[in-house]
Amino acid sequence: MKPRALGLIARRTGRRFLSSVPALVGVVVFTFILMRVLPGDPAVFFASGPNAGKAEIEAIRSQMGLDKPMAEQLFYYVRDIGTGNLGRSLTTGQTVSKDLASRLPASLELTFVALALALTLAIPLGVLAALRPGSLVDHGVRLLCTLGVCVPTFVSGLLLIYCFYYWLGIAPDPTGRLDVFTTEPPRITGFLLIDALAAGDWEAWSAAARQLVLPAATMALFVLAPLARITRASMLAVLGSDYIRTAEGLGLSRPRIIIGYALRNGLLPVLTIAGIVFSTMLGANVLVEKVFSWPGVAAYALDALLSSDYAPVQGFVLLMATIFVIVNLTIDVLYGIADPRIGME
């Protein structure tokens, strides 16, 4: 790539980053408002435990600035977030930031594997459907897409458990990231698949992979439809374009035309809906983690929510929104790189 183009991308990235700042500020303010609306006293979150005395809570109240005006409180809140202080969980007794950090890899590993699975299924399906519109394959893909968005993740997850664990007996016990007989590999990244690989522990790797298959498949099924649909639509448009006809006229082989020319352009629109897909997946995480007792951030926030422990919930919401903003930013930048026409405005 020419240095000029790189400069353009850098400038574009910077501009896009600046434009996502208001959304991030909005997210923080919104979470702050939620925190004030939530039933319960924020001072209690930060107190040593559920049995903290009145005097201690009062002390914390003034220490936290809860007796100050709202605007000032917002300032303190932002400062706390800036220093990574999200309060303390009543149920685990740990700081929320520490809890979230230790559980985030589990959620991310699940989400990324599911996304990879969905893409490896959706793109070939979409391409196949687009190559023969109106054929049996096309109708099959459409049926799969129509049904895929109708089945709630918590139902499909449970039915997969029924099929593969109870009925066929080939899936492991659907609870957690590792079965009880396997020792966890030494923690480096928190991603079990990577850590086990780094430790050279194949047994742990395959155990982790086996636990991962069903929840990842559940999530992948749910987002398969939008991905396959847009791949099909954009491939149809691309295959009808002039340069494909030219490529055919030049006598290039069919696979080369489809993979080398059509797919490269046809995949662009897939990037545009990746944001929506990711949002769906972060939401679906809550349900899937509950179904499979997956020790991720969503399950953690949910447990806290149901036991009226609100600091983790706020931390979780903030974390999800931040991840989502970052993902959207990344997608935008990637799109600019993949489609140079965008950068020329």
Added chain:
Amino acid sequence: MSNATLMRHAGFVLRSNVVTAIAAGAALLLVLTAIIGPLVIRYDPHSSNVSIALQPPSALHWFGTDQLGRDVLARVVTAARLDLAIAVLAVSLSFVVGAFIGALCGYAGGRIDRWVGRFVDVLMAFPLFVLAMAMVAALGNAVENIIYATAIINLPFYIRFARAEVNVRRGAGWVEAARASGHSHFEVVTRYLIPNVLPAMAVQISLNLGWAILNAAGLSFIGLGVTPPTPEWGIMVAEGARFITQGKWWLVGYPGLALMLTVLCFNLLGDGLRDILDPRMRQ
């Protein structure tokens, strides 16, 4: 299009599009089930009898019985009313509020438009299900809060849609004519612009209903809003989840099937409505 032409066109589309006709029939059946279903069923959805707990589907209990010996069929049918009511109320709420705010923004432009735009951007910066979860937590764990939360996460789509549709129409001759004949800005928006964009938005409603049902069921699945022993599809699946590893598939399967068919039916109907209202969008 006059009413008669619209009806004739709808009839034509239904005849030529069997899937939509079936979906429309199924939707009607669903609404009927929600209304008169609880009167027809043989068993009380709440009465438990532990001696017949966890029985698989049989001639006596078509959908089997749950862990307390309650009839699953009776519960699935009774739940239809609550599930549909939540979805319909949530979607109509966000439709009315969203159409009004969006139309106002599209018509007025300027500062209101910018601020509402910011607000919508912030809402859209959250993963929507997570936002709904947080709102139910903040507002309190109750059924009506599920409705509000589902309505709010639907709001951005309606605001954006109404805004865009009104924006392209605000310069139209008939809007100027309405103004010139002495209508206030408020009247122009509510009596002329909103009715004019309504048909296009109707398609969104049907597609949204399915999504709203999934969201509401998801929330009650994780234990928010609806509480046991109320029959509701999401909570029935949650209760049945404990027994799935023992092979009691009917506890999850039937409420799950009800959810799936309902969503499928609304989605197909939405696609069909789009064909009726805008033949150009037909694929």
